[in-house]
Amino acid sequence: DIVMTQSPDSLAVSLGERATINCKSSQSILYSSNNKNDLAWYQQKPGQPPKLLIYWASTRESGVPDRFSGSGSGTDFTLTISSLQAEDVAVYYCQQYYNDPFTFGPGTKVDIK
């Protein structure tokens, strides 16, 4: 199984500042046939289902603000919130869908400093 790790476990960022979350997979999740990384990022707020932010590592889901961006390839990925807003307080998860089981990372909690 592909193991997903995230860092940090939690971070606190001032409003308007940048937040950066890292995700690492235990093996490459770059699909060679289309040169896409099978990596998604989700946001989850308390009592709510997950919300897809990014798929294919860097493609923003429809309706997601452009302050959210994803980058990386192979085994190392990053979710960046360019200017943190109050409504961005949540837990963020990465997930690989390269191989079943489609494993999630443990999550990173983002708070306001």
Added chain:
Amino acid sequence: QVQLVESGGGVVQPGRSLRLSCAASGFTFSSYAMHWVRQAPGKGLEWVAVISYDGSNKYYADSVKGRFILSRDDSKNTLSLQMNSLRSEDTAVYYCGRDLSGAGNYWGQGTLVTVSS
């Protein structure tokens, strides 16, 4: 608009069975693969299973393989998860989701399953 509504959760004793359903509307259900993920109280997300758009392929997490069975009824726009031999560690909120290239881009509000004697 896309809507997914889970049902069937509740309290069940260890070793017993439970069947979850997910009613889909607002899209052509038969064109999409569908996922289940779960979240134990206070814990992170765990992917459970996926079924292809035509039902021909099903994949399961190791933790539920051999105990859970995923199926779909395209005539009723319904996804089902038959959960057998339930364990305390299966206690979680279960979410169904519509597939987008392997990820899930629409999710229901979830149904709580509690396995306890």
